[in-house]
Amino acid sequence: MTSDVSAGSGAGVWSPVRSGPRLLMLHLLSRRIPVALLGFVVCGLALHVSAQLGWIPSSGLVSRLVPLTIEAVAAVLLATSMRSPFGEPEDGTGRRIVYLRGLAIVLTGAAAFGALMAGATGTTLAQGNWAVLRDTAGLTGIALLSAAAFGGSFSWIAPLAYLIVAQQAINAAWTTPWLWPARPAHDRGAALCAALVLAAGIVVVTLRGTREPKSD
């Protein structure tokens, strides 16, 4: 009897076109992305409803803090969802995991930004939609970097600390662009800093993934 493996139909050959979407879908499901998407929708709704009901005043510290906290929730949901349920062994599965991580961040991030921008549309937030976009981007970057440093479960630590520092910055009208929530919406330096932090977060988590403590 001769083996017919070599004469087979090529079932063992991996095709990115055929398997890619399925692999991406499985990757997203393993990261509980559907729950995160639901969270983004809730964040968008919370932003819209609190602005419409007047819970967010037109000026003052609260006018910035409430949207910032809602944006932080979305950012942290995104970063937490990047946590691998398999831990370190997943890194040994090949190079494709890097692309999967990158795609997951981009797609999930787009959904988060979309939900928050939709929530901000039609409202009179103190600094408008640009500030929502900038602040969400920066906070997402911070959350991703926090996830890379402390683990997906602790991605909230750095954004939380940043929010407390930002509150002081808004109160005292600090001008450093690294504390972008205290800067006007169209401040180029603040936007650049937020974008840089986001880019750093995306690159680090794409390449290295989130840090997962062995005990978790």
Place this chain on the structure above:
Amino acid sequence: MTLTEAPAAARSLPQAHTGRLVRLEARRNVMLLLIPLLALLFWFDTYRTVLQTPPFWALRGIVMQKHIMLDFAPLLAGVAAWTGSRDGRRGTGELVAATSRPRWIVQTSTWAATTAWAVLAYLICVALVYGATAAQHAPGSPAWWPVLVGLSCLPAFTALAFAAGAFFPSRFTTPLAAIMALLLLEVGFRGASHGSSPYLLIVPLNAMPGSTPAADIAVFQPYLPDLAITQVMALAGLGLAALAALGTPPGAGTPVTRRTCTGLVVLGLVLAGTGIGLAGTGRQQPTGMVAIPALHKAADDYEKAYPPVCTASTTPTCVHPAFRKYLPAAQAAFDPLLRELAGLPGAPTRVTQTASRYTGHPPISLSGPAVSVALAEAIPNDTGRSLSDAELSRNFKRAFDPPIVAAVIGNGQGRPDEAQAAVIEGLLIAAGVPQGPCNGACVISDVGAARPGSAAYDAGTRFAALPAATRHAWLMTNLAALRAGRIELGQLP
């Protein structure tokens, strides 16, 4: 020797097991890793902010209560939720259910270890703030109620978050617990500050409605503990309910334990509901503190007796002994004005400090030869540095000199007319009240003095340029007519 006669093996008490469990949990608790971050946040937010305020115990206690809770509670909520979700995350729930200790006890031990570290860190931070305040020779005695609220808040937040983590061990529970704690505290504090609902006073950031009180809060009157008592009650109730809820699921303990825990949940919720309900009846007193009718003691409604500290001039300025260091600045602010007004009918000859009012009262009240000023209202709380006597004096002049002059010159019925406005402006210029815009935190009293560019302002400037004796003589002759509104602008010298 038969088997039954053999000595029983030494058995340790269940309490000893639980104590050892807490020690084990404490040694490997994640809180230890977060203490540097907590220390950093505390230094950046709480310590710097509190030390920027004048050294008065109640003021610093109230400011500390707000900032330290904001730094600690969300972070601890996140940590507690993560710790609480441990068994669920690892899928070891069934495994630990079969261990010798009831699951409820094990979970409570984990919570206790986390909370113990948090409370220890909190107490160290409080000691640093209060130690620094004592080193600055703050008058009076420390305000302990804000500390007690914090001591109730941390276990309550960790218990609630721990229970959330235990019941919903999702990867999203931890971040949501942390950020929601922050949102809850912020919204509750700001809502109470804006008077949205009296029930929001229960949020432990609030020692009183409003952001920062005046420096003399609880200096002239005792610190009212009413709101703090309701907060402690509500927080203890919520914490108790959350912890007891851990003992209610099947397998968490024996049937008796579960029934007891259910009872404790109800008790906790009743306690929390009572606290929240009582806070809703709270009303801010003129002294700034909140009184709750069901808890309020009439004995607390008194002014503390004190021997005032006065300057030795002919127009003395007297302050509360706690404000002794502000006396030179106050004297520099009031002396020139009182000299201008000396001898005029109804003019004050003495300035005394009174408590700040939070019910829209004017900052001064003139009665007989003495004028009472709420001096602390013009002492900035958040300048980030100590003001010099000259700066403080300018602040006092801006805040109090205009209403004093207006009370003497005006008719006491609304805005002054043009001639009155000109004379008020002239006297303020003569007394050296700063005319430029206020740079920094200061209170400006608008009493209708003439505005630059107006004819009345020009007349006021001319009046101020007169020799002091001429000004005084004219006022002595014409004050009655001026008050009655019978002097036209053109009639001013």
